[in-house]
Amino acid sequence: MISQRTIDIIFETARVEEVVGDFVNLKRAGSSLKGLSPFGNEKTPSFVVSPAKQIWKDFSSGRGGNVVTFLMEVEQFTYPEALRWLAKRYNIEIEEDREYSFEQQQEEKERESLFIITEFAKKFFINQLNNSEEGNLIGLSYFKERGFSKEIIDRFELGYSPKQWDAFAEYALKNGYSKEIIEEAGLATFREDNKQYDKFRERVMFPIFSFSGRTLGFGGRILRNDVKAAKYLNSPENKIYHKSKTLYGLFQAKQEIIKSDQCFLVEGYTDVLSMHQAGIQNTVASSGTALTNEQIRLIKRLTENITVMYDGDNAGIKASFRGIDMILEQEMNVKVLLLPEGEDPDSFAKKHSSQEIENYIKENATDFIRFKVNVLLEEANNDPIKKAELIREIVKSISLIPNSIKQEVYIAETSKIMGIREEVLFKELAQLKNSGSKNSTSHITDKAREKKPEISIVTTNKEVLNIQLTIETEIIKLILQNGDLEVELKDENNELYKTTVIEEIISQFNENELTLSTPLYQKILEDVKVGLENNELRTGSYFSRSSDSEVVNLATEMMLEKYSLSENWTVKQGINIKKKEEFVHKDLFDVLLRFKIIYIDNFIKNLMDKTKNKDITQEELNDILKQIMHFTSLKKILNEHLNRVI
Numbered sequence: 001m002i003s004q005r006t007i008d009i010i011f012e013t014a015r016v017e018e019v020v021g022d023f024v025n026l027k028r029a030g031s032s033l034k035g036l037s038p039f040g041n042e043k044t045p046s047f048v049v050s051p052a053k054q055i056w057k058d059f060s061s062g063r064g065g066n067v068v069t070f071l072m073e074v075e076q077f078t079y080p081e082a083l084r085w086l087a088k089r090y091n092i093e094i095e096e097d098r099e100y101s102f103e104q105q106q107e108e109k110e111r112e113s114l115f116i117i118t119e120f121a122k123k124f125f126i127n128q129l130n131n132s133e134e135g136n137l138i139g140l141s142y143f144k145e146r147g148f149s150k151e152i153i154d155r156f157e158l159g160y161s162p163k164q165w166d167a168f169a170e171y172a173l174k175n176g177y178s179k180e181i182i183e184e185a186g187l188a189t190f191r192e193d194n195k196q197y198d199k200f201r202e203r204v205m206f207p208i209f210s211f212s213g214r215t216l217g218f219g220g221r222i223l224r225n226d227v228k229a230a231k232y233l234n235s236p237e238n239k240i241y242h243k244s245k246t247l248y249g250l251f252q253a254k255q256e257i258i259k260s261d262q263c264f265l266v267e268g269y270t271d272v273l274s275m276h277q278a279g280i281q282n283t284v285a286s287s288g289t290a291l292t293n294e295q296i297r298l299i300k301r302l303t304e305n306i307t308v309m310y311d312g313d314n315a316g317i318k319a320s321f322r323g324i325d326m327i328l329e330q331e332m333n334v335k336v337l338l339l340p341e342g343e344d345p346d347s348f349a350k351k352h353s354s355q356e357i358e359n360y361i362k363e364n365a366t367d368f369i370r371f372k373v374n375v376l377l378e379e380a381n382n383d384p385i386k387k388a389e390l391i392r393e394i395v396k397s398i399s400l401i402p403n404s405i406k407q408e409v410y411i412a413e414t415s416k417i418m419g420i421r422e423e424v425l426f427k428e429l430a431q432l433k434n435s436g437s438k439n440s441t442s443h444i445t446d447k448a449r450e451k452k453p454e455i456s457i458v459t460t461n462k463e464v465l466n467i468q469l470t471i472e473t474e475i476i477k478l479i480l481q482n483g484d485l486e487v488e489l490k491d492e493n494n495e496l497y498k499t500t501v502i503e504e505i506i507s508q509f510n511e512n513e514l515t516l517s518t519p520l521y522q523k524i525l526e527d528v529k530v531g532l533e534n535n536e537l538r539t540g541s542y543f544s545r546s547s548d549s550e551v552v553n554l555a556t557e558m559m560l561e562k563y564s565l566s567e568n569w570t571v572k573q574g575i576n577i578k579k580k581e582e583f584v585h586k587d588l589f590d591v592l593l594r595f596k597i598i599y600i601d602n603f604i605k606n607l608m609d610k611t612k613n614k615d616i617t618q619e620e621l622n623d624i625l626k627q628i629m630h631f632t633s634l635k636k637i638l639n640e641h642l643n644r645v646i
Helices: 004-013 016-021 065-075 078-087 104-130 135-143 150-155 166-172 179-184 250-260 269-277 295-301 313-329 347-353 354-364 366-380 384-399 402-420 424-431 467-482 501-512 519-533 549-560 567-573 580-611 617-640
Strands: 027-029 033-035 047-050 054-060 063-065 159-161 188-190 196-198 203-209 216-220 232-234 263-266 283-285 306-310 335-340 487-492 496-500
Touching: 004 047, 004 065, 004 078, 016 033, 016 047, 016 054, 016 065, 033 306, 047 203, 063 065, 065 078, 065 283, 065 549, 078 354, 104 135, 104 159, 104 203, 104 216, 135 159, 135 203, 159 166, 159 250, 166 179, 166 188, 166 203, 179 188, 179 347, 250 269, 250 283, 250 295, 263 269, 269 283, 269 347, 269 424, 295 313, 306 313, 313 335, 313 366, 313 384, 335 354, 335 366, 366 384, 366 402, 366 487, 384 402, 384 424, 402 424, 467 501, 467 519, 467 549, 487 501, 487 580, 519 549, 580 617
Parallel strands: 263 283, 263 306, 306 335
Antiparallel strands: 027 033, 033 047, 047 054, 054 063, 159 203, 188 196, 203 216, 216 232, 487 496
């Protein structure tokens, strides 16, 4: 058996659009990719791939799933065979379960504990920012003075760590977290003299998220100038947080990056916040570190186009050359945008509208060749030796590009700009190239085998559907599509309270001892309950990675709605359609009430059937009739809540 650790690495590394692209010619359609189904002959593309959700759906056959299930369908692989194929394609070492030692199991537990404590800390810092006097006066005031809106503060889940020496440490210990895990996460220090100190005290907090949205660590900015401390402090490296493998804002930016097929790379937290607030929401930051291959690969999962934004500082610009070369080496398209003197992305975004920023980008973003020429020609100062070095520097960058056609285009561009014959540049390129050519690991296999389409779980027949099945389907759809969404509801006293979709559904089902009649739906519901017990909200992205093909197909179908309006159509028609999330609280209230009504209907029906029993006594009959009256009255109350007339 392949270990769960390896399976997780495979799912984190493999890109569904790349693998599907080996078999299907995909073209961008909004934030998704579309192509002709590999499972049948069709003229109109109905095969959809979502890079953001890492799932696919073939609407012609009803099939769908993740990168593993695609290989199982198209190549008839078993689940382990598909995993091994992906491991080989992405050079991932397979770890077998029998090699999964006790120490490795403990390491996995520690990783999960770190995720839990960082999530706990994030909520603590958010609460301090919004609900404490100190947080309001210092933290919230700082963010507002910097011009950040409440929407941005909430979207990036910004927080505040109080001045008290051990506010978080004390709170975490009281809630059952061990000193060891608190210290491992870099949130506090515990001394032998029983004194404890919060690492981030008196700082505004910037949570750092993984690609999938899990809290990995924090960046904290101190607001006082009269202390000898670093302006910014980051969480230490640990089993879940690796600074070189994360990009600030990527989780919030990934949908817009896919939609625009472009990523803007800046340096700091506030650069990202200001750009997003100005409407440039496909912006991420390297958070002050030198750009790494791991960070570039994260962006490449979403787009091949990067524009690097610099504030015009010469030292920083020259240091960026290495990062640009690394981007080129990953076979990505890189442009550079220099901002006006004295401006950085934060200040520039605050002074200009979204349209003005977009116009500036269009007019001033330049390819890496012109960028290097403009920067280095000033140093060359008509010195022929320095000019020759400049040309070699540019050709060296071109040599890193794996695509030979792109190399030729850039050579022609360099020849034109520098006034050097192409033959001379190609000769220099040949000398710089590595002696061994890289072997491609991608291979297009034989034509996909045809397979009889499976019946879709969520049927679209014109037949009248069973009402209970329809309502149960809506409940599962809410869980898979919006399970982690926070909603505001009213209790029996008409008082507002906040919860998540999953927490409300599970609470209602537990309180009323409800179950779903559809076995697959009940199976998912039980899995969601287990997740909730472990402080995890299991939504569609979780179930789309299941080893159960039936579960994966259902999750995929519900996550990719066939009849949803395309973004392009909406824009062209000039129709302003509200996001579905805006209606979730009403849908949740409605579907739970309807389900309870159906549940009561079935209960009343069972009671009515009992009255037909010839052997029933008058006393038993009276008791049953009382129950029928009680549940009929309850049903009437629920219908009134739905504003229905009976």
